[in-house]
Amino acid sequence: MATVVVTGRLPEEAFAALRGAGHEVRAWEREERVPREELLGLVAGADALVTLVTEKVDPELLDAAGTGLRVVANVAVGYDNVDVAACAGRGVVVTNTPGVLEEATADLAMALVLMTTRRLGEAERLVRSGRHWQWGMGFMLGRGLQGRTLGVVGLGGIGRATARRARAFGMQVLYTGRRDAPAEVVEELSTRRVELPELLEAADVVSLHLPYSLETHHLVGADELARLGPTSYLVNTARGPVVDEEALVAALRGGTIAGAGLDVYEHEPRVHPGLLELENVVLLPHLGSATVETRTQMALLAARNVVAVLGGQEPLTPVG
Numbered sequence: 001m002a003t004v005v006v007t008g009r010l011p012e013e014a015f016a017a018l019r020g021a022g023h024e025v026r027a028w029e030r031e032e033r034v035p036r037e038e039l040l041g042l043v044a045g046a047d048a049l050v051t052l053v054t055e056k057v058d059p060e061l062l063d064a065a066g067t068g069l070r071v072v073a074n075v076a077v078g079y080d081n082v083d084v085a086a087c088a089g090r091g092v093v094v095t096n097t098p099g100v101l102e103e104a105t106a107d108l109a110m111a112l113v114l115m116t117t118r119r120l121g122e123a124e125r126l127v128r129s130g131r132h133w134q135w136g137m138g139f140m141l142g143r144g145l146q147g148r149t150l151g152v153v154g155l156g157g158i159g160r161a162t163a164r165r166a167r168a169f170g171m172q173v174l175y176t177g178r179r180d181a182p183a184e185v186v187e188e189l190s191t192r193r194v195e196l197p198e199l200l201e202a203a204d205v206v207s208l209h210l211p212y213s214l215e216t217h218h219l220v221g222a223d224e225l226a227r228l229g230p231t232s233y234l235v236n237t238a239r240g241p242v243v244d245e246e247a248l249v250a251a252l253r254g255g256t257i258a259g260a261g262l263d264v265y266e267h268e269p270r271v272h273p274g275l276l277e278l279e280n281v282v283l284l285p286h287l288g289s290a291t292v293e294t295r296t297q298m299a300l301l302a303a304r305n306v307v308a309v310l311g312g313q314e315p316l317t318p319v320g
Contacts, residue, residue: 002047002310005065007034007055010075011292014050014299021307023048040064048306050075050299057082062090071309073302076289077101077158078239079319080212094319095305099157100297101289105237106161108288109207112235112261113150113166117205118142119259121282143204143231143258146170151203153196153219154210154238155181162207163189174199177210200227205235212239222247228257237288240265249274252281263288 004018006027018025028034028042033054043049043065051057053076062069062083071093074082079096087094115121119142126133126140133139150166152159155175163173173191175181176199186192196219200206206228210216220234221244228234234257236243245266251257252275259280265271268286275281289295305315 003045004048004050004306004310005043005046006050007039007042008052010050010299010302011296013296014303017300017303018050018306021311023307023310043069047071048073048310050302050306051082052076053078053081055081057087059083059086062086062092071095071306071315073305074319075298075302078211080239082319084319088320093309093315095302095309095315095317096319097298097301098317100301101294102157102161104291104294105158105288106165108263108284108290109158109162109209109235109237110165110169112237112263112282112284113145113205113207113233115282116233116235116259116261116280117145119280122279125279145205148172148204149174149202151175151199151206152191153177153199153206153208155185155191155193156209158237159207159209160185160189162209163191166205171205174202196224197227200224201229203228203232205233207235208238208242210238210242212241216242218242218244218247220244220248222250225251225256230255231258233257233259233261235261237263240268245272245275248272249278252278 001022001024003024008028015025046065047068048071050073057072069092072082072087073095075097077096077098082094084094119140123140147170149172152163152173152175155177166173167189173189174194175191176194176196180193219242225247248260249272252260261282263284264286275283305317309315
């Protein structure tokens, strides 16, 4: 009987899939994040790990698991928390959960576009505060989306789904990325690929949908925010360190850009204190994939990857 260690709480369907395949399951069942020292003890002797983005899978953790470890199934599309090279060097397969969270994350990205451009977070806080307010022609004016341009940085599955929503709101779409999108996607979205500086200067809203790596660290900093301009908005549902938060705070305070909507943070779960002071930024606690349906499908896909690898089959969604 193989031992599968799960580093956090998952929908019961995932546990059922693992146990149904005849595996022993050890899991961290508390709501709070597992402390590192307890995690190192928990993984000892594991044949498989099902990890969350809150856990760093590095050589120390792999050593603690031992030589019997065969697969790390990360319950996320991104895997910047996993040292893939260290896993490969030990013959450990790494998998992720692409495809199943695209629509939910795109819904949230579009929600942030609407919240930032129409000042909905600020408006909701005003009503809850109990302060006096009164309708007027100039009261809390935002900006419409029709005829505006959405700049998508990273036209993968989530970026495409977000672009489709933007098109439904009457927006034009530009994108940038390492490669050209398939012709059918370009045709569907009536879009074209441009370099990042051109996208920043042309877009009214920029939405980030790229993975985090050393190459994308602080991809958006002071210079890039200055290119956006004082009537434009930034939305980030990708990874926090893609944006230089210190520069973002300065840009929001100084009117360099009009506003921002964030679901992820550079030092998550800590939020830059400057962001907390500002009205022109919407702050969400990493809810991109947070629907019952999506989280269940993510957990099930991770479990099926584990079952496949431990059963001597190819993983369903390998990384690399």
